Amino acid sequence: MSVLRIYGIARTRAFRALWIAEELGLDYEHLPVEIGDAGARSPQFLAINPNGRLPFIDDDGFVLYESLAITLYLAKKHSVGKLYPGALEAEAKAWQWSFWAIAEVDRGVNIWSLHAVRLPPAERDAAKRDEAFKVVAAPFRVLDAAVGKQRYLLGDDFTVADLNVAAVISRAIDMDLGAVPNLRAWLTRCLDRPAARKALALKSAADAATPAKVTRRIAKLNRL
Numbered sequence: 001m002s003v004l005r006i007y008g009i010a011r012t013r014a015f016r017a018l019w020i021a022e023e024l025g026l027d028y029e030h031l032p033v034e035i036g037d038a039g040a041r042s043p044q045f046l047a048i049n050p051n052g053r054l055p056f057i058d059d060d061g062f063v064l065y066e067s068l069a070i071t072l073y074l075a076k077k078h079s080v081g082k083l084y085p086g087a088l089e090a091e092a093k094a095w096q097w098s099f100w101a102i103a104e105v106d107r108g109v110n111i112w113s114l115h116a117v118r119l120p121p122a123e124r125d126a127a128k129r130d131e132a133f134k135v136v137a138a139p140f141r142v143l144d145a146a147v148g149k150q151r152y153l154l155g156d157d158f159t160v161a162d163l164n165v166a167a168v169i170s171r172a173i174d175m176d177l178g179a180v181p182n183l184r185a186w187l188t189r190c191l192d193r194p195a196a197r198k199a200l201a202l203k204s205a206a207d208a209a210t211p212a213k214v215t216r217r218i219a220k221l222n223r224l
Protein backbone atom coordinates (compact mmCIF):
# COMPACT_ATOMS: atom_id res chain seq x y z
CA MET A 1 0.00 0.00 0.00
CA SER A 2 1.27 3.46 -0.96
CA VAL A 3 2.25 5.66 1.99
CA LEU A 4 3.42 8.70 0.03
CA ARG A 5 0.66 11.04 -1.09
CA ILE A 6 1.44 13.90 -3.50
CA TYR A 7 -1.22 16.59 -3.53
CA GLY A 8 -1.64 18.96 -6.46
CA ILE A 9 -2.73 18.84 -10.06
CA ALA A 10 0.31 18.17 -12.30
CA ARG A 11 0.23 21.52 -14.10
CA THR A 12 1.20 23.18 -10.79
CA ARG A 13 4.52 22.94 -8.98
CA ALA A 14 3.32 19.45 -8.00
CA PHE A 15 5.09 18.47 -11.25
CA ARG A 16 8.37 18.79 -9.35
CA ALA A 17 7.30 16.30 -6.68
CA LEU A 18 5.92 13.91 -9.31
CA TRP A 19 9.20 14.01 -11.23
CA ILE A 20 11.35 13.16 -8.20
CA ALA A 21 8.96 10.39 -7.16
CA GLU A 22 9.30 8.89 -10.66
CA GLU A 23 13.11 9.25 -10.60
CA LEU A 24 13.21 7.42 -7.29
CA GLY A 25 10.79 4.73 -8.46
CA LEU A 26 8.55 5.36 -5.46
CA ASP A 27 5.16 3.86 -4.96
CA TYR A 28 2.98 6.94 -4.48
CA GLU A 29 -0.57 8.17 -4.71
CA HIS A 30 -1.21 11.33 -6.72
CA LEU A 31 -4.17 13.44 -5.62
CA PRO A 32 -4.70 16.01 -8.40
CA VAL A 33 -6.10 18.74 -6.13
CA GLU A 34 -7.01 21.97 -7.96
CA ILE A 35 -5.82 25.39 -6.85
CA GLY A 36 -8.12 27.84 -5.05
CA ASP A 37 -11.43 27.48 -3.23
CA ALA A 38 -12.39 24.30 -5.06
CA GLY A 39 -9.23 22.59 -3.85
CA ALA A 40 -6.18 23.71 -1.92
CA ARG A 41 -8.03 26.58 -0.18
CA SER A 42 -10.92 24.41 1.02
CA PRO A 43 -11.04 23.64 4.77
CA GLN A 44 -10.14 19.99 4.12
CA PHE A 45 -6.79 20.87 2.52
CA LEU A 46 -6.10 24.04 4.51
CA ALA A 47 -6.00 21.70 7.51
CA ILE A 48 -3.01 19.95 5.88
CA ASN A 49 -1.30 22.96 4.28
CA PRO A 50 -2.45 26.25 5.86
CA ASN A 51 -0.85 28.20 2.98
CA GLY A 52 -3.60 27.01 0.68
CA ARG A 53 -1.02 26.35 -2.03
CA LEU A 54 0.22 23.38 -4.00
CA PRO A 55 2.01 21.07 -3.80
CA PHE A 56 2.24 19.36 -0.44
CA ILE A 57 2.94 15.77 0.50
CA ASP A 58 1.98 13.39 3.25
CA ASP A 59 4.70 10.78 3.63
CA ASP A 60 3.36 8.22 6.06
CA GLY A 61 2.02 10.99 8.29
CA PHE A 62 4.87 13.45 7.72
CA VAL A 63 3.48 16.57 6.02
CA LEU A 64 5.70 18.86 3.94
CA TYR A 65 5.06 21.82 1.65
CA GLU A 66 7.34 23.92 -0.60
CA SER A 67 8.02 22.05 -3.80
CA LEU A 68 11.81 22.05 -3.63
CA ALA A 69 11.88 21.13 0.06
CA ILE A 70 9.81 18.13 -1.02
CA THR A 71 12.21 17.09 -3.80
CA LEU A 72 15.27 17.54 -1.54
CA TYR A 73 13.62 15.58 1.28
CA LEU A 74 12.58 12.67 -0.93
CA ALA A 75 15.96 12.54 -2.68
CA LYS A 76 17.81 12.56 0.64
CA LYS A 77 15.50 9.96 2.12
CA HIS A 78 15.87 7.52 -0.77
CA SER A 79 19.03 8.29 -2.75
CA VAL A 80 22.00 9.65 -0.81
CA GLY A 81 25.14 9.34 -2.91
CA LYS A 82 23.14 9.11 -6.14
CA LEU A 83 20.40 11.66 -6.83
CA TYR A 84 21.18 13.40 -3.53
CA PRO A 85 24.84 14.35 -3.05
CA GLY A 86 26.71 12.52 -0.32
CA ALA A 87 29.43 15.12 0.30
CA LEU A 88 28.79 18.26 2.35
CA GLU A 89 29.96 20.68 -0.34
CA ALA A 90 28.00 18.99 -3.11
CA GLU A 91 24.91 19.00 -0.88
CA ALA A 92 25.40 22.74 -0.34
CA LYS A 93 25.67 23.24 -4.11
CA ALA A 94 22.37 21.41 -4.55
CA TRP A 95 20.79 23.82 -2.05
CA GLN A 96 22.47 26.75 -3.78
CA TRP A 97 21.00 25.86 -7.17
CA SER A 98 17.59 25.12 -5.66
CA PHE A 99 17.35 28.45 -3.83
CA TRP A 100 18.77 30.16 -6.92
CA ALA A 101 16.01 28.69 -9.08
CA ILE A 102 13.26 29.84 -6.72
CA ALA A 103 14.71 33.32 -6.22
CA GLU A 104 15.99 34.11 -9.71
CA VAL A 105 13.85 32.42 -12.33
CA ASP A 106 10.69 30.77 -10.94
CA ARG A 107 8.37 33.75 -11.20
CA GLY A 108 9.82 35.05 -14.47
CA VAL A 109 9.35 31.75 -16.30
CA ASN A 110 5.82 31.44 -14.92
CA ILE A 111 4.84 34.93 -16.09
CA TRP A 112 6.45 34.34 -19.48
CA SER A 113 4.66 31.04 -19.99
CA LEU A 114 1.26 32.45 -19.07
CA HIS A 115 1.60 35.41 -21.43
CA ALA A 116 3.37 33.54 -24.25
CA VAL A 117 1.59 30.17 -24.21
CA ARG A 118 -1.08 29.42 -21.66
CA LEU A 119 -3.55 32.30 -21.67
CA PRO A 120 -5.85 32.60 -24.69
CA PRO A 121 -3.96 34.70 -27.32
CA ALA A 122 -6.29 37.71 -26.97
CA GLU A 123 -5.64 37.88 -23.21
CA ARG A 124 -1.84 37.69 -23.31
CA ASP A 125 0.04 40.80 -22.25
CA ALA A 126 3.03 41.23 -24.56
CA ALA A 127 4.65 43.77 -22.23
CA LYS A 128 4.54 41.31 -19.30
CA ARG A 129 5.88 38.54 -21.55
CA ASP A 130 8.80 40.65 -22.80
CA GLU A 131 9.62 41.97 -19.34
CA ALA A 132 9.68 38.40 -17.94
CA PHE A 133 11.98 37.33 -20.77
CA LYS A 134 14.34 40.18 -19.84
CA VAL A 135 14.21 39.30 -16.13
CA VAL A 136 15.35 35.70 -16.72
CA ALA A 137 17.99 36.58 -19.36
CA ALA A 138 20.84 37.33 -16.93
CA PRO A 139 20.30 34.31 -14.62
CA PHE A 140 19.88 32.14 -17.72
CA ARG A 141 23.36 33.24 -18.87
CA VAL A 142 24.71 32.15 -15.47
CA LEU A 143 23.10 28.73 -15.86
CA ASP A 144 24.28 28.50 -19.47
CA ALA A 145 27.88 29.03 -18.38
CA ALA A 146 27.58 26.47 -15.56
CA VAL A 147 26.30 23.69 -17.83
CA GLY A 148 28.74 24.69 -20.57
CA LYS A 149 31.61 23.55 -18.36
CA GLN A 150 30.19 20.18 -17.35
CA ARG A 151 27.32 17.91 -18.30
CA TYR A 152 25.27 18.48 -15.14
CA LEU A 153 25.24 21.12 -12.41
CA LEU A 154 27.31 19.10 -9.93
CA GLY A 155 29.50 17.22 -12.42
CA ASP A 156 29.05 14.25 -14.73
CA ASP A 157 25.87 12.90 -13.19
CA PHE A 158 22.27 14.08 -12.98
CA THR A 159 21.29 14.97 -9.40
CA VAL A 160 18.45 16.62 -7.53
CA ALA A 161 20.16 19.96 -8.27
CA ASP A 162 19.47 19.45 -11.99
CA LEU A 163 15.97 18.18 -11.30
CA ASN A 164 15.10 21.22 -9.21
CA VAL A 165 16.41 23.82 -11.64
CA ALA A 166 15.09 22.01 -14.73
CA ALA A 167 11.68 21.51 -13.12
CA VAL A 168 11.44 25.19 -12.15
CA ILE A 169 12.28 26.34 -15.68
CA SER A 170 10.66 23.45 -17.56
CA ARG A 171 8.20 25.78 -19.30
CA ALA A 172 11.15 27.76 -20.68
CA ILE A 173 11.64 24.93 -23.19
CA ASP A 174 9.09 26.85 -25.34
CA MET A 175 11.17 30.07 -25.18
CA ASP A 176 13.67 31.21 -27.77
CA LEU A 177 16.79 29.88 -26.04
CA GLY A 178 19.11 30.71 -28.95
CA ALA A 179 21.23 32.97 -26.74
CA VAL A 180 21.83 30.18 -24.20
CA PRO A 181 22.58 27.00 -26.21
CA ASN A 182 24.24 25.13 -23.35
CA LEU A 183 21.20 25.74 -21.17
CA ARG A 184 18.91 24.56 -23.97
CA ALA A 185 20.92 21.34 -24.47
CA TRP A 186 21.07 20.64 -20.72
CA LEU A 187 17.34 21.35 -20.22
CA THR A 188 16.46 19.08 -23.13
CA ARG A 189 18.68 16.36 -21.65
CA CYS A 190 17.00 16.66 -18.26
CA LEU A 191 13.44 16.73 -19.64
CA ASP A 192 14.17 13.72 -21.88
CA ARG A 193 14.75 11.44 -18.90
CA PRO A 194 12.10 8.69 -18.65
CA ALA A 195 10.98 9.93 -15.21
CA ALA A 196 10.67 13.51 -16.47
CA ARG A 197 8.70 12.32 -19.48
CA LYS A 198 6.22 10.52 -17.22
CA ALA A 199 5.71 13.60 -15.06
CA LEU A 200 5.56 15.85 -18.14
CA ALA A 201 2.86 13.64 -19.63
CA LEU A 202 0.75 14.23 -16.50
CA LYS A 203 1.46 17.96 -16.72
CA SER A 204 0.59 18.19 -20.44
CA ALA A 205 -2.64 16.27 -19.87
CA ALA A 206 -3.56 18.64 -17.03
CA ASP A 207 -2.67 21.68 -19.18
CA ALA A 208 -4.78 20.39 -22.04
CA ALA A 209 -7.77 19.79 -19.74
CA THR A 210 -7.59 23.26 -18.19
CA PRO A 211 -10.30 25.63 -19.39
CA ALA A 212 -9.35 29.25 -20.13
CA LYS A 213 -11.35 30.48 -17.13
CA VAL A 214 -9.13 28.42 -14.80
CA THR A 215 -5.93 29.71 -16.46
CA ARG A 216 -7.31 33.24 -15.96
CA ARG A 217 -7.95 32.44 -12.27
CA ILE A 218 -4.42 31.05 -11.89
CA ALA A 219 -2.95 34.26 -13.35
CA LYS A 220 -5.07 36.33 -10.94
CA LEU A 221 -4.49 34.24 -7.80
CA ASN A 222 -0.74 34.19 -8.36
CA ARG A 223 -0.62 37.87 -9.48
CA LEU A 224 1.12 36.92 -12.73
Ligand SMILES: N[C@@H](CCC(=O)N[C@@H](CS)C(=O)NCC(=O)O)C(=O)O
Pocket residue numbers: 011012013014035036040041052053054055065066067068221222
Ligand atom coordinates in the same frame (compact mmCIF):
# COMPACT_ATOMS: atom_id res chain seq x y z
N1 LIG B 1 6.94 28.35 -3.13
C1 LIG B 1 5.83 27.45 -3.27
C2 LIG B 1 4.83 28.08 -4.22
C3 LIG B 1 3.54 27.29 -4.26
C4 LIG B 1 2.55 27.94 -5.23
O1 LIG B 1 2.52 29.16 -5.43
N2 LIG B 1 1.71 27.09 -5.81
C5 LIG B 1 0.73 27.58 -6.75
C6 LIG B 1 0.48 26.54 -7.82
S1 LIG B 1 1.87 26.22 -8.80
C7 LIG B 1 -0.60 27.75 -6.03
O2 LIG B 1 -1.00 26.91 -5.26
N3 LIG B 1 -1.27 28.88 -6.33
C8 LIG B 1 -2.62 29.12 -5.93
C9 LIG B 1 -2.81 30.01 -4.75
O3 LIG B 1 -1.85 30.65 -4.31
O4 LIG B 1 -3.96 30.07 -4.28
C10 LIG B 1 6.32 26.09 -3.79
O5 LIG B 1 7.35 26.07 -4.49
O6 LIG B 1 5.73 25.07 -3.45
